[in-house]
Amino acid sequence: MAVFAVTYVYSPDAERLDALRPEHRAFLRALHDAGRVVVSGPLVPDDGAPAGALIVVDADDAAAAAALLDADPFRHAGLVTERTVREWVPVIGSLAR
Numbered sequence: 001m002a003v004f005a006v007t008y009v010y011s012p013d014a015e016r017l018d019a020l021r022p023e024h025r026a027f028l029r030a031l032h033d034a035g036r037v038v039v040s041g042p043l044v045p046d047d048g049a050p051a052g053a054l055i056v057v058d059a060d061d062a063a064a065a066a067a068l069l070d071a072d073p074f075r076h077a078g079l080v081t082e083r084t085v086r087e088w089v090p091v092i093g094s095l096a097r
Helices: 014-033 062-069
Strands: 002-010 037-043 052-059 080-088
Touching (some): 002 037, 062 080
Antiparallel strands (some): 037 052
């Protein structure tokens, strides 16, 4: 398995994001409990950058990392306007391999 950094850019529809946030977090928490999501959290909007998220996952490849998150309730509702998946190689810290 490899480590992948997945970033989301969220829709500016704060009301819908707030309404679905409990389902989104439950989905990610289940993946964490299954050992697939290492860590997840919001990226705060700053200096014109939109709100989003960083999700670090264990997967065999980038396609598997993306597929793992395809069922995210935010994604199904069209609230993820952009998603990137990049392999990440931590060399220092608790995630270093």
